[in-house]
Structure formats: structure tokens, C-alpha cells
Amino acid sequence: MFAARCIGISLALFVLLYVPASLAVSRGWGVMLRLFKPRSARSTATLLFALRVFPFALASVFTFMFTLPSFLLLEPRSTDEAVGTAPLMLGLSCTALLAAGIVQAALAQMRTSQALMKWLDGSTVMDSEVAVPVFRTGKNAPSLTVAGVREPKVLVSDAAIAALTSAELRTAVKHEMAHAQSCDNLKKLFFRFSAFPGMGGLESAWSEQSELAADDAAVLCVKDALDLAGALIKVSRLSTQPQAALTTGLLHSSTALGTRVQRLFSWQKKPVSTTGSTYWQYALPSLGGTLFLVVATYGSVLIGLHQVTEWLVR
Amino acid sequence: MQSIYRFLGRSPKTTLGPLEQQLLEELWTCKSATVRELLDQGTLKLAYTTVMTTLDRLYKKQLLDRVAEGRAFRYSPRHTQEELKKAAAGETIRQFLSSSPAASLPLSYLVEAVSDHDAGLLDELQRLLDRKRRQLAKEKH
Numbered sequence: 001m002f003a004a005r006c007i008g009i010s011l012a013l014f015v016l017l018y019v020p021a022s023l024a025v026s027r028g029w030g031v032m033l034r035l036f037k038p039r040s041a042r043s044t045a046t047l048l049f050a051l052r053v054f055p056f057a058l059a060s061v062f063t064f065m066f067t068l069p070s071f072l073l074l075e076p077r078s079t080d081e082a083v084g085t086a087p088l089m090l091g092l093s094c095t096a097l098l099a100a101g102i103v104q105a106a107l108a109q110m111r112t113s114q115a116l117m118k119w120l121d122g123s124t125v126m127d128s129e130v131a132v133p134v135f136r137t138g139k140n141a142p143s144l145t146v147a148g149v150r151e152p153k154v155l156v157s158d159a160a161i162a163a164l165t166s167a168e169l170r171t172a173v174k175h176e177m178a179h180a181q182s183c184d185n186l187k188k189l190f191f192r193f194s195a196f197p198g199m200g201g202l203e204s205a206w207s208e209q210s211e212l213a214a215d216d217a218a219v220l221c222v223k224d225a226l227d228l229a230g231a232l233i234k235v236s237r238l239s240t241q242p243q244a245a246l247t248t249g250l251l252h253s254s255t256a257l258g259t260r261v262q263r264l265f266s267w268q269k270k271p272v273s274t275t276g277s278t279y280w281q282y283a284l285p286s287l288g289g290t291l292f293l294v295v296a297t298y299g300s301v302l303i304g305l306h307q308v309t310e311w312l313v314r
Numbered sequence: 315m316q317s318i319y320r321f322l323g324r325s326p327k328t329t330l331g332p333l334e335q336q337l338l339e340e341l342w343t344c345k346s347a348t349v350r351e352l353l354d355q356g357t358l359k360l361a362y363t364t365v366m367t368t369l370d371r372l373y374k375k376q377l378l379d380r381v382a383e384g385r386a387f388r389y390s391p392r393h394t395q396e397e398l399k400k401a402a403a404g405e406t407i408r409q410f411l412s413s414s415p416a417a418s419l420p421l422s423y424l425v426e427a428v429s430d431h432d433a434g435l436l437d438e439l440q441r442l443l444d445r446k447r448r449q450l451a452k453e454k455h
Contacts, residue, residue, distance in 0.1 A: 226446055233439050236432075261439050265446055 001081070006071050008083040009309050012090035013067045014059045015097065021055035026198035029205070040270075041212035042182075048206040049187055056194045065294075070302040071309065084313035105193040109149065112185075112246040116147045119155055126156065132180040134173060136161065143235045144172050145249035149189050152180040163234045165227070171218050172231040172250055178217035179248040184210050188246055210248075215264060225267035232261055333360075333368050338377065338391060346390035348383060 029051050038044040083091075119141035127134040132146065134154045143160040146152050154176045156169070164172065179185070187210075191203050219225045235250050236257055243249060251257065294301075330338065340352055349365045352358055358365065369389050372378045377398075380387040393401075 222450055226443060226450065229439075229443055229446075233436055233443065237436055258435060258439065261443070265442065 001083075002075070002077050005075070005081065005083050005087075005313070006068070008087040008091040009071055009312070010063050010067045010091075011094035012087040012312065013309070014063045015090050015094035017062055018055050018059035018094075018097075021058050022196040022199070025051050025055055026196065026202060029202045033205075041209050041216055045182075045206055045209035045213045048202060048209060052191065052199065052202055052206060053194075055196070066301060066305050067309070070305040074302065074306040081313065087309075087312055101193040101195060104195055105189055108189060108192045108246055112147060112149075115247075116153070119147070120153075123155070130177070132177050142243060142247065142249050143238045144176060144231075145243070145247045146176040146179045146185065147247040149185045149246055152185060154180065157238075159238050160235060163238060164231050167223070167227045168231040168234065171224050171228040172235070174218035175214045175228060175231075175250060176248070178214040179210070181217075182210065182213070184214075184248050185246045188248075211260065212263065214248075215260065219264070219267055221269070222267060225264040229261045229264040232257060232264075333364075334372055337365065337368050338372060339395075341378065341389060341391045342395050346388055348386045348388050350386065 029048065032051055033044070033047065036047055038047050119137050120135060123135045123137045123141075125133060126136045132152050132154055134156060137155045137157050139158070141155055141157050143157045144155070146154050154173055156173065160172075161169065187206075191199070215228060218228055232250065336358070337352070340355070340357065341347060344351075344355070347355075349362060349369060352365055353360070353362060369378065369380075369387075373380050373387075373389065377392055378389045379392050380389045382388075
């Protein structure tokens with residue numbers, strides 16, 4: 001009964017934090033974006049991902065740092081107390097939420113693996129020396145995409161190789177490599193796992209910004225920018241692209257092609273920043289302050305939280 | 315929302331008359347009004363009874379809500395302008411798709427039109443790209 005109460009209370013408090021935090025993020029991410037005004041597509045994508053992860057991270061950290069220790073340290077093991085209706089209902093909703101997330105993520109992973117196996121059938125390795133291996137695929141495969149989570153692979157179809165010049169192909173592959181290096185497919189898997197109604201807008205904004213960030217990473221000079229623009233135009237002329245959940249293709253985004261191409265046309269070399277990221281100037285002191293506060297008040301917070309859980313059980 | 319579809323489905327009255335449109339737009343701007351308030355704004359040069367009858371017609375078409383206020387009614391739009399436009403576009407596409415005995419035929423026209431539009435955009439972007447490449451080559455020489 002002690003273990004059941006411990007799990008019930010932990011899950012109940014997890015859902016009590018997770019749902020309001022998710023609602024707040026799904027409504028307020030635009031405000032946060034206007035408040036922080038990130039300077040580049042990469043920092044915008046990072047901020048959006050951090051916001052998307054925030055409710056789950058907050059609820060998990062709180063559960064493991066406060067709820068569980070408070071219960072384990074302060075709840076007498078001998079008491080034969082029932083779980084209580086409210087924690088039971090909340091705990092069950094949390095279990096359902098987590099189970100749905102696990103199923104969604106597992107299905108996405110399974111479908112992607114199946115699609116990848118089909119696409120790789122009869123493929124040849126183009127370049128295995130680079131961090132992410134590049135495969136040449138045949139028909140019925142996407143023109144240019146990075147697929148997979150644990151061991152991502154860049155796939156380039158015969159049609160894309162025939163249509164693109166070598167310079168265009170090089171920048172397009174660099175674009176896909178940038179997606180792999182920033183673990184975009186893993187982030188998509190997390191979106192599936194922590195699916196929450198109303199997060200679609202935030203996720204598509206992240207997807208858009210991660211495309212632009214990968215464009216930025218692939219381009220080092222004006223010629224690269226024009227080559228990538230050329231690759232985008234040529235790939236979009238190829239037939240409809242088959243895709244899977246955990247893949248990121250050259251055109252796999254809600255970002256309008258015209259906007260992306262125009263952005264590449266007006267590409268300019270950015271001055272190298274010597275001051276470093278300004279976020280850390282704020283983030284490090286805030287993090288240090290929060291840690292100090294947690295350590296200084298840990299005992300009293302655990303006692304207070306235990307009283308709250310007692311009230312919840314009654 | 316269902317009422318919009320019911321209204322739009324009543325062909326051929328899927329389009330509003332000019333006076334109905336004008337009054338609906340006035341109500342979208344001021345959110346809600348009585349006949350007297352609409353006339354007092356000064357933008358409508360119409361008789362009281364004309365406005366009253368037109369608003370009543372819009373109410374019967376389920377495009378307006380009304381509540382009694384003294385001896386008159388206060389009217390407010392049941393749907394936003396965006397909702398009505400979306401529903402109208404949907405209805406147009408539905409009618410377009412059911413306009414031919416061969417179900418796939420209108421859809422193929424639509425795909426063709428969208429593809430033509432896309433192809434036009436790609437051609438335009440390709441022309442811009444070629445121009446930029448020529449510019450870059452000139453700058454290098």
C-alpha cells in the first residue's frame with residue numbers, strides 16, 4: 001500500500017504540474033519568442049524546443065527532486081492509509097497520458113524503421129567517412145532526407161543525383177547533415193512521446209526554424225546559398241516525396257519554398273561574435289541562484305510538499 | 315458552425331445580397347447593435363424598416379443572433395468573418411467537386427491548377443536564381 005500511495009501521489013503531482021505548464025506553453029510560446037527575440041534561426045529553434053520540453057522537464061524534475069523524496073522521507077511506512085480518490089484519478093490520467101505517449105513514439109519509430117528498410121533496399125553507400133553515412137537510393141524513396149534517430153542516415157535518390165549539380169548536391173547533403181547533428185529526428189520523437197493538444201503551432205514553428213537553421217549551417221558563402229536555393233527548386237520539381245514520421249527531408253517543412261529561397265538569395269556573411277552567446281550571461285546566474293535557493297530551502301519545501309500531499313490524499 | 319453549412323448548402327442562396335453583406339459587415343465591426351444604433355452611426359442611408367427587415371432575414375438565415383432589448387432586438391453576428399469565408403470556400407469546392415458525373419474529373423482540374431501555380435512559382439524562382447548566379451559571376455570577373 002505504501003508503494004501504491006507513493007506511485008499514485010508522484011503521478012498525481014506530475015500531472016498537476018504537467019498539464020497547466022503545457023497549457024501555459026501552448027498559449028504563451030509566442031509571447032516568450034517576442035520577449036527573448038532570438039537573433040538566429042538556430043537560437044529560435046533552440047528556444048522553441050526548450051519551451052516544448054519545459055512542461056515535461058519541469059514535471060519530471062519536480063517529481064524526482066521533491067515529490068518522491070518528500071514521500072519517502074516523511075511518510076510513515078506503517079500507516080495503512082488508502083491512496084485516495086483524487087490521487088488515484090490523477091495518477092490514472094497520468095498513466096494514460098504517458099502510455100499514449102509511449103505508444104505514439106513506438107509507432108513512429110516502428111513506421112520509420114520499416115520505411116527506412118524499404119528505402120535502403122538495393123541502396124549503395126556514397127560516403128561512409130563522414131559523421132552521418134550517405135546512401136544512394138533508388139525509386140520510391142525521398143529525394144533527399146535524413147532518416148532515423150539512433151543512427152541517422154542521409155538518403156539521396158538517383159533522381160536527385162541526376163537533377164542536381166555536384167555543388168548543389170554537396171550543400172543539400174550538408175543541410176541534411178546539420179539536421180542529423182542537431183538531433184532533429186530525436187526531437188521529433190520526443191514531440192510524439194509528449195504529445196499534448198494545442199502544441200501543433202509550437203511544433204510547426206520549431207520545424208520551420210530548424211529548416212532555416214540547417215540552411216544556415218549548410219551555407220558558408222553566397223555561392224553555397226545559391227547552390228542550396230538551386231537544390232531546393234530542383235528537388236521540389238521532382239515527384240511527390242514519400243516521408244515517414246522521424247525523417248527530415250530537404251523540403252520536409254511547413255516553411256514556404258519561396259520564403260526559404262528568397263532568404264538564401266539575400267544571404268550575407270554574419271560577423272563572427274566575439275562576446276559569445278548572451279543567453280548564458282543571464283542563464284548561468286539564474287541557474288546558480290535557483291540551485292542555491294533549492295539547497296537552502298530544500299528541507300522546508302519537502303515538509304510543505306508533504307503537507308500538500310496529505311491534503312490531497314484526504 | 316453547423317448553421318453556416320446549413321445556410322451555404324441552401325443553393326442558390328449561398329451568396330448574400332449587397333444590403334445583407336453591408337449590414338453583416340457593420341455588425342462584425344461593432345460586435346452587436348440594435349437597428350437604431352446602426353442607423354445612428356450615420357453610415358447607412360436607409361429606412362428603419364428596411365434595416366429591420368434585412369436583419370430579420372439574416373437572423374432567419376441563422377447568420378445573426380438576437381436578444382430582446384426593450385421593444386427592439388439587439389443583433390450580433392453568429393460567426394466571425396473568417397469562419398464565414400472559410401465555410402463559403404469549402405462549399406464552393408464541394409459544389410465544384412460534385413459538378414461532374416465523373417468524380418475524379420474536377421479534382422484533376424484542381425490538381426492541375428495548383429500544379430500550374432506551383433510550376434509558375436518554381437519557374438519564377440529559377441529565373442531569379444539564374445540572374446543571381448550571373449550577377450555573382452560578373453562580380454568575380
